[in-house]
Each structure stands twice: as C-alpha cells, then as structure tokens.
Amino acid sequence: MATIDYSSVKPQKPWRLDSKQLAINGAVFLLAVLLTPLFLNLTPLNGKLGASFIFVVLATIGNTVLSIVRQGFKTISTSIAASLIYLATALVLLPLASVLFTVASKGFTAVKLNTFTQDMRITNPDAPFTEGGALHAILGTFEIVLIATIICVPLGVLTALYLTEIKGRFENLVRFLVQAMSGVPSIVAGLFIYTVLIVTLGVNYSGIAGAFALSILMLPTVARTSEEVLKLIPNDLREAGVALGATQWRTVAMVVVPAAKSGILTAVILGVSRVAGETAPLLLTILGNTTNNLNPFSGPIAALPLYTFSLMKTGLDVAISRAWGGALILLTLVLILFITARLLSGKKR
Amino acid sequence: MDTQPTKIAGRTQNQRGLPMSGSNPVKSLAAVASGARVANKFTPGSGLEANGVHAWFGKHHALADINLEFPANTVTALIGPSGCGKSTFLRTLNRMHEFIPGAAMAGEVLLDGRDIYEPGSDVTKIRLKIGMVFQKPNPFPSMTIGENVLSGLKLAQLKIENKDEILEECLTRAGLWKEVKDRLGAQGGSLSGGQQQRLCIARALAVSPEVLLMDEPCSALDPGSTLRIEETIRELADSIIVVIVTHNMQQAARVSDYTGFFLSDGGPGQLIEVATTNEIFSTPRDKRTEDYVTGRFG
Numbered sequence A: 001m002a003t004i005d006y007s008s009v010k011p012q013k014p015w016r017l018d019s020k021q022l023a024i025n026g027a028v029f030l031l032a033v034l035l036t037p038l039f040l041n042l043t044p045l046n047g048k049l050g051a052s053f054i055f056v057v058l059a060t061i062g063n064t065v066l067s068i069v070r071q072g073f074k075t076i077s078t079s080i081a082a083s084l085i086y087l088a089t090a091l092v093l094l095p096l097a098s099v100l101f102t103v104a105s106k107g108f109t110a111v112k113l114n115t116f117t118q119d120m121r122i123t124n125p126d127a128p129f130t131e132g133g134a135l136h137a138i139l140g141t142f143e144i145v146l147i148a149t150i151i152c153v154p155l156g157v158l159t160a161l162y163l164t165e166i167k168g169r170f171e172n173l174v175r176f177l178v179q180a181m182s183g184v185p186s187i188v189a190g191l192f193i194y195t196v197l198i199v200t201l202g203v204n205y206s207g208i209a210g211a212f213a214l215s216i217l218m219l220p221t222v223a224r225t226s227e228e229v230l231k232l233i234p235n236d237l238r239e240a241g242v243a244l245g246a247t248q249w250r251t252v253a254m255v256v257v258p259a260a261k262s263g264i265l266t267a268v269i270l271g272v273s274r275v276a277g278e279t280a281p282l283l284l285t286i287l288g289n290t291t292n293n294l295n296p297f298s299g300p301i302a303a304l305p306l307y308t309f310s311l312m313k314t315g316l317d318v319a320i321s322r323a324w325g326g327a328l329i330l331l332t333l334v335l336i337l338f339i340t341a342r343l344l345s346g347k348k349r
Numbered sequence B: 001m002d003t004q005p006t007k008i009a010g011r012t013q014n015q016r017g018l019p020m021s022g023s024n025p026v027k028s029l030a031a032v033a034s035g036a037r038v039a040n041k042f043t044p045g046s047g048l049e050a051n052g053v054h055a056w057f058g059k060h061h062a063l064a065d066i067n068l069e070f071p072a073n074t075v076t077a078l079i080g081p082s083g084c085g086k087s088t089f090l091r092t093l094n095r096m097h098e099f100i101p102g103a104a105m106a107g108e109v110l111l112d113g114r115d116i117y118e119p120g121s122d123v124t125k126i127r128l129k130i131g132m133v134f135q136k137p138n139p140f141p142s143m144t145i146g147e148n149v150l151s152g153l154k155l156a157q158l159k160i161e162n163k164d165e166i167l168e169e170c171l172t173r174a175g176l177w178k179e180v181k182d183r184l185g186a187q188g189g190s191l192s193g194g195q196q197q198r199l200c201i202a203r204a205l206a207v208s209p210e211v212l213l214m215d216e217p218c219s220a221l222d223p224g225s226t227l228r229i230e231e232t233i234r235e236l237a238d239s240i241i242v243v244i245v246t247h248n249m250q251q252a253a254r255v256s257d258y259t260g261f262f263l264s265d266g267g268p269g270q271l272i273e274v275a276t277t278n279e280i281f282s283t284p285r286d287k288r289t290e291d292y293v294t295g296r297f298g
Helices: A019-042 A047-071 A073-108 A135-166 A171-181 A186-200 A207-231 A235-243 A248-259 A261-276 A304-314 A317-346 B025-037 B086-092 B123-129 B145-155 B163-173 B193-206 B223-236 B249-255 B277-282 B287-293
Strands: B048-057 B060-070 B075-079 B103-111 B130-133 B211-215 B241-245 B258-263 B270-276
Touching: A019 A047, A047 A073, A073 A317, A135 A171, A135 A207, A135 A248, A135 A261, A135 A304, A135 A317, A171 A207, A186 A207, A207 A261, A235 A248, A235 B193, A248 A261, A248 B145, A261 A317, A304 A317, B048 B086, B060 B086, B060 B270, B075 B086, B075 B223, B075 B249, B086 B211, B086 B241, B123 B130, B130 B193, B145 B163, B145 B193, B163 B193, B163 B223, B193 B211, B193 B223, B223 B241, B223 B249, B241 B249, B249 B277, B258 B277, B258 B287, B270 B277, B270 B287, B277 B287
Parallel strands: B075 B241, B075 B258, B130 B211, B211 B241
Antiparallel strands: B048 B060, B048 B103, B258 B270
C-alpha cells in the first residue's frame, strides 16, 4: 500500500490571534500607557494609584473597542468581563509579589553563609552580618514543627477517617468542632498552652510547650484537608474491598488510605506551612533563645518567627536587617514546602 | 402481609416475619422449571436460596417477597426495567445492601442451608464465599495488576501460597492472562475499561468464591470486551454459581440457564416470573414478561 504524503499540510491554530492582530493589541496597550499621563493631568486623580486606575479604564475601553471592531457588539460584555478578570488577578498577585520582593530585597544582604552555621550567643544584634547567625532559630523551628507534626498527623488523619469512614454518631459535632478550631486565633492557642502546661502543670518554657501550641493550630488544617481528600476516594473502592471479604479496617488501611496517600501528604505539608510562621503562640511558650537548644523538652528555645520578632524589636538598623534575613529564610522554607505539596498533589500516577 | 422492616444490625430470629414456606407460586414454579431442565441439580442445603426477601430504603419498600433458588453450576440472569429492585436484590445476597444508610430487609438468604443473616454469622466470611463484580470497573488504583488480583487474599488475611499459579489461573479464567502476562507490575488503572472489568473478575475469583454476583458487568463495555466477559461467565458456570443482573436481553439469552423477570408497578419490585431462559424468551407464562422480552415496554 502506497503511503500518502501529507507533508504539504501544516498544522494551524485558526482560533489564535495572528501576528498582525497581536501587533494591534500591543499597540492598543501601548496607547493606553502613553495616554495615562495625559489623563492623569486632566483629572483630579494623582499618584501611582490614580495612574493605575486611569490605565485600567483606558485599557478596558481600548480592548472593548477592539473586540467590537473585530466581532461586533455581541462580544461587548465578554470583553469588559475579561478585562475586569485580568484586573482582579493582577490586584491579587500584586501584594504577594510586593511582599516577596520586599522581604527578598531587605533580607538578602543579611543572609550569609554564616547565617546557617552560627547562632547569636556571643554576637551583638548590631554586629556585622559576617558574625553570628540564625542557626539556633532554624534548628528550633525544625524541632518544634517536627514535634507538632508527630502529634498532629495521627490525630488529624484519624479524625478525618472518623468523619469519612466511620461516620459515627458524633460526625457532625466533630466536624463542627474541627471547623471552629480552625478559626481559633493563634494567640489563644498560645494562651491555652501557657495556662494549662506552664502555669498549672508547671512545665518549663520549652520546645514541647511550643509544639503543643502549634498542634492546636495545625490539627484542624490536617484533619479538614485529609477529610476532603478522603471524600474524593470513590465509594466503589470501599465496596470493592468489603465485597472481597475484607473487614472495614483492612479496606481502609489497604485500599482507601493508599489511594489517598499523596493527598494526605499534601494535607500534612499544608498543616506544617500553616504553623511554621506562627509567632504569637510561641511568644508565650518557648520564650526565645540566642543559642542552640537541641533538647526540646527543657529550657527556652528559639524559632525563626520569634527570632525575627525580637530582632525587629531592638530598633537597631543592623538588627532589623537580620530580622528581614530571618523572614526571608522562613518564607523560603514555607515556599519550598508549598511547592512540594503542589508537586505531590498534582503528580499523575 | 405481616412482614415488618427490621434493621439488619441487631436482629433477632423471631423478628424475621417469614412467610409460610411453599405458599408462593413463583417459587414452586422455579422448582418445576429447574427440575425440568437439569434434573436433580438442586439439592436442598446446597447452593444459594432466597426465601421471602424484602428490602427497604428508609420507609421506601423497594423489594417484596422474592423467592429464588440458584442451583449449583448455573447462571441465572435477572432482568427487568430500571428501578425494579434487581440490583438491590443482588446486594442482599452478599449483605452489601446494609452499607446503604437506612437500609433494612426481611426474609432469609441460605448459602449451603445456612442463613447468611443469622445473628453472629461472620459477614466477611460470607462475602468471601459470595463474591461480587460491580457495574463500574473498580480496580484498586494504588495497586499493580498482580497486586489487584491478589488483593482479596491480602485483604481477607488469607495465606498466599503459589502466588504465580493463582495469578495465572485467575487471570486465565477471567480471560485476561494473555493480554497482561508481561505487565503484571503495571498499574491496574492503565488497562482499558474492558480489561479493568476482567481484572475485577479475576480479583473476585482469586478468593475462590462459591457464588459470583455480577451487577450489570458489561454496561460500560464495548462489544468485544462484552463477548470476552460472556465467555468467561459461561466457563465459570462449570464450577460456581453466577447471578448476573443485566439490561441487555440478548446477553441474558446468551449466558444464562435461568432468567428471573423483576417488575415494579409503582410499589415494591417483585419477581414476576422465573424459568429456564429458553422458556422466558419463547413461552413466558406471564403477559408482562412477554411484553418486556419482546420489547413492547421497558
């Protein structure tokens, strides 16, 4: 059989704008940029905010006119809606980008290699950046968050299993309490542990007290996210397991949880990133420290948010830069966790 | 009728409200029919038998007074329009019915002469003996093809000896061995829909059930896969009891020895007629059966 030669047919995307149309779009955009200063002078608006507002209005009008010319009046609402949607997206991204940029630019100078190898036991907060570091705070954060995770993961996942698999008598009550817990202000969690563990039971200010305080904040996140993930597992799988003669426990352990594995992992990572940056509960429970404390069960301990907070409080320029450095390290850690969570949850089998 | 809905959990013997045995014309008809075709195949105390089975969802009476016998080594097809309770009946046969919140039932289901709803009976053992294949293929997504086949044994904590033999035997009986023998380590979800359904059949066979219940196993499959599964069902009938719910009357005619026709006239679903498949499709006794199988309604 002779093979037909199709090489003369080129794949096309007729639904996309061609280069000429793209150029016109670009021209409209540029025109809006150029006209902005003019209108800024003509109207009582002023400053960056006024300029952005005028630009948005001009660009929306320009795009709308363009689409009317191309496709007629029918598309007018689509075009205005599209412009507004892009605007809303930009407005949401702007503060995020601004925070990232500010922390990175202010903190970058304070982060040197020794930041990760030294602590602040013999260094003044206003000594040069080449002395001292945040090692004690990084280690402290890891210790506290690790213990909080060890406390929360079994509790959170079991709570989620109670809500999705057992559906017991207290299902609605438990779900309500978990939801209410996720609204508890973090300082209240700190106060609670302070009152119960430190004042009443006489536990010292220590990593374990901080970990308990963080657990209170982490538990609802882990439980709720795990519940959502477990709810996505089709009922067919549970029925298939049980119909094969398995007990409910074996079905959950061998079929349901493995199927939700990556989702539960995401729940845990989200929980960790939720609490890694908490300051308020730690203020009342770990007290802060300037030296490495590898024993979370005794004595005050440092953590990155607290490190940032206490250095900022000194009011010294160099110390404030160090604080920005601490914030940058914290932000990076949380970002890494978030990206890991996204990769794990988005992973296709 | 004095039959009362009773919650499945925590029932006692005297709450059952069983109708008098032998009082039902449909059942005696079944006995006549089975006797006519395969003489003496049904001996009381072996095989599967439903006596006066009712089912409820909350207050809704879904199924009324079903009496059916499933003799050894036969295929029984359950046909009828949607919503007539065929699937519900199937699910009462291996106690999957009780998974639905608000479900209740009455009557008895005898496997080898013992009621599977007897208080204190081990429900997991019952489901091991009475396997089920669902409408939608549902292989376990976290397991490979091989692990899926063996999953029933692992889930029920049975000892697995000669793993390779079980794999080959079950996959061969399900008609899938040739297609997957070189990729038993691949994910179960990587198979096509028809292959997945045959994988589910292999999985159900691995625990050596005495009865296999199939709830519209081919409704999501292409004709080729349907044919393979029908062949599989015929082969299975050499050794076990198969009960299949189907909307496809040609399929019922092709694979089954007996056919039961279910119908709901707005009230609970009832078993209108049961006989050999030949009789149901050629000389049905009931006018409604005739109308249904000839395509005049439903």
